Amino acid sequence: MPEFQLTNKNRVKRHPERGAYDKERVYQIIDEALICHVAFVQDGEPFVIPTLHARHNESILLHGASSSRLMRHIESGQRVSLAFSLVDGLVLARSVFSHSINYRSVVLFGHGEKVATDDEKTAVLERFTERLMPGRWADARQPTALELKATSVAVLPIELASAKIRQGPPMDDERDLGLPVWAGVVPLRQRARDPIRDPQQQDDIPLPAYIERYIQDRQ
Amino acid sequence: MPEFQLTNKNRVKRHPERGAYDKERVYQIIDEALICHVAFVQDGEPFVIPTLHARHNESILLHGASSSRLMRHIESGQRVSLAFSLVDGLVLARSVFSHSINYRSVVLFGHGEKVATDDEKTAVLERFTERLMPGRWADARQPTALELKATSVAVLPIELASAKIRQGPPMDDERDLGLPVWAGVVPLRQRARDPIRDPQQQDDIPLPAYIERYIQDRQ
Numbered sequence: 381m382p383e384f385q386l387t388n389k390n391r392v393k394r395h396p397e398r399g400a401y402d403k404e405r406v407y408q409i410i411d412e413a414l415i416c417h418v419a420f421v422q423d424g425e426p427f428v429i430p431t432l433h434a435r436h437n438e439s440i441l442l443h444g445a446s447s448s449r450l451m452r453h454i455e456s457g458q459r460v461s462l463a464f465s466l467v468d469g470l471v472l473a474r475s476v477f478s479h480s481i482n483y484r485s486v487v488l489f490g491h492g493e494k495v496a497t498d499d500e501k502t503a504v505l506e507r508f509t510e511r512l513m514p515g516r517w518a519d520a521r522q523p524t525a526l527e528l529k530a531t532s533v534a535v536l537p538i539e540l541a542s543a544k545i546r547q548g549p550p551m552d553d554e555r556d557l558g559l560p561v562w563a564g565v566v567p568l569r570q571r572a573r574d575p576i577r578d579p580q581q582q583d584d585i586p587l588p589a590y591i592e593r594y595i596q597d598r599q
Numbered sequence: 600m601p602e603f604q605l606t607n608k609n610r611v612k613r614h615p616e617r618g619a620y621d622k623e624r625v626y627q628i629i630d631e632a633l634i635c636h637v638a639f640v641q642d643g644e645p646f647v648i649p650t651l652h653a654r655h656n657e658s659i660l661l662h663g664a665s666s667s668r669l670m671r672h673i674e675s676g677q678r679v680s681l682a683f684s685l686v687d688g689l690v691l692a693r694s695v696f697s698h699s700i701n702y703r704s705v706v707l708f709g710h711g712e713k714v715a716t717d718d719e720k721t722a723v724l725e726r727f728t729e730r731l732m733p734g735r736w737a738d739a740r741q742p743t744a745l746e747l748k749a750t751s752v753a754v755l756p757i758e759l760a761s762a763k764i765r766q767g768p769p770m771d772d773e774r775d776l777g778l779p780v781w782a783g784v785v786p787l788r789q790r791a792r793d794p795i796r797d798p799q800q801q802d803d804i805p806l807p808a809y810i811e812r813y814i815q816d817r818q
Binding site for chain 1: 612613633634636637638639640643644645646647648649651663664666667668678679680681682684686689691692693694695696698700702704706708724727728731732735736738739740741742743746749750768769771775776778779780781782783784785786787788789790791792793794795796797798799800804805806807810813814817
């Protein structure tokens with residue numbers, strides 16, 4: 381199935397032309413976002429917490445300390461909603477009313493299942509590490525049995541999802557087009573800067589090529 | 600009061616050394632974040648939606664179309680939780696287990712009140728516009744009565760809040776410090792790129808100095 385089911389829950393109502401339900405675009409946004417925001421209900425009240433994530437096929441992977449409130453909640457199988465948001469630019473229109481931002485976002489719904497075995501956990505940690513920095517897993521010290529025990533991992537099959545995307549120039553009213561106000565977009569992008577070596581490390585270990593490449597790709 | 604009250608709801612339990620409750624730091628993070636994520640409960644289920652925000656003293660301001668689900672929910676006075684997250688860098692430790700990111704985040708709790716008069720709405724829209732791009736309000740066409748009617752504004756007094764902040768180098772175990780693995784931080788920062796003029800506009804309107812300054816400050 382190339383598209384998510386469309387229900388009242390995930391339908392983009394405001395600006396329906398910005399809605400997208402195809403899995404390819406939804407997954408691209410999830411994969412490009414470094415963090416997500418997880419909402420859950422506790423004692424009838426809403427909570428939202430930012431966290432790192434990864435994706436495996438049609439599921440979101442979350443991890444954290446075994447003792448954390450968020451992980452215990454997700455592992456208990458209660459419903460959660462996740463948002464992934466990328467800001468691409470400021471949209472400066474001629475009228476105040478038409479100001480906006482360019483963005484790509486995904487909101488999804490599901491509930492978690494605990495990942496239990498050490499092998500499963502190790503596979504998930506590899507995915508997290510490689511997502512943070514491709515090439516890092518093979519270089520860094522692998523997790524011990526104790527470290528795996530201290531880590532909780534939850535897999536969250538995506539039940540419903542939708543993307544909302546705004547790109548391109550301002551959309552001023554026809555009658556405003558002639559106003560003498562500069563109109564356009566200021567693109568924003570997350571970039572990497574020069575790496576800072578741990579002050580506890582001597583400089584006899586050169587910066588690995590995979591880190592250099594990561595930074596170059598994000599100049 | 601320079602600090603938010605500390606309760607079981609806003610206390611940072613995991614890594615308590617990363618918790619901060621002073622209003623100055625909380626407000627700095629809220630003000631630097633371009634968007635926030637709003638969580639609310641509907642029919643017992645959690646929802647999370649990204650949106651633009653502004654701050655006025657001890658309150659968060661939200662705006663949107665009068666018809667939007669989020670605005671109607673917030674205006675109805677039901678409880679919401681908001682998160683503001685800034686990613687500052689990748690923390691590459693010697694061990695997989697100690698990998699992390701540097702970040703500054705705020706989670707807060709409250710419930711909204713509708714802003715009703717046109718004057719109040721106009722003041723809030725000025726704050727949003729100036730936050731998006733300082734100097735823009737005086738340059739762009741001001742909102743009409745009809746546009747104000749189509750816009751909902753909610754003010755959300757902050758009841759409880761906490762910041763969680765991780766900065767600095769990796770924190771590897773003592774026994775890992777001698778491993779031959781490059782360790783350190785790759786800083787990340789949101790930067791602005793060259794502005795793109797609306798293709799519907801002739802180039803007889805020069806780029807305003809305030810936009811040029813905004814971009815230069817974010818190179």
